[in-house]
Amino acid sequence: MIARHISRLLASLAVGTLVALAWPAPGARADAPPSPSPTLIVIRNYAFMPASITIKTGSTVQWRNDDSVSHTATAADGTFDSKNLDRGQTYTFTFAKAGTYAYTCSYHPNMTGKIVVSDTGQ
Numbered sequence: 001m002i003a004r005h006i007s008r009l010l011a012s013l014a015v016g017t018l019v020a021l022a023w024p025a026p027g028a029r030a031d032a033p034p035s036p037s038p039t040l041i042v043i044r045n046y047a048f049m050p051a052s053i054t055i056k057t058g059s060t061v062q063w064r065n066d067d068s069v070s071h072t073a074t075a076a077d078g079t080f081d082s083k084n085l086d087r088g089q090t091y092t093f094t095f096a097k098a099g100t101y102a103y104t105c106s107y108h109p110n111m112t113g114k115i116v117v118s119d120t121g122q
């Protein structure tokens with residue numbers, strides 16, 4: 001009787017230890033971390049594709065020029081500027097601050113894009 005009681009107590013202690021080990025450490029983020037791989041925006045036919053994206057704060061965006069002519073990805077507020085991108089060249093930028101970033105190609109101002117950066121990624 002006592003032996004059975006003790007073994008049940010030991011079993012519940014073991015389960016409790018496993019739960020404690022599986023629990024996130026203090027300070028661990030409950031939500032998903034920013035995407036580790038960059039979000040790709042292709043520049044093709046004088047357009048940013050997709051023209052508008054929403055990402056999570058801390059995420060990285062990569063632009064790639066697939067056109068035979070040169071382009072740039074230049075933020076209206078100066079936050080980022082790829083400078084000249086020839087065919088096949090890429091530019092990456094990590095968005096550390098939430099906000100809405102409008103950008104254009106400095107050679108072709110009718111090319112426009114928008115990056116929405118939010119803490120929820122929505």
Ligand SMILES: [Cu+2]
Nearest residue numbers: 071105107108
């Ligand atoms: Cu351009």
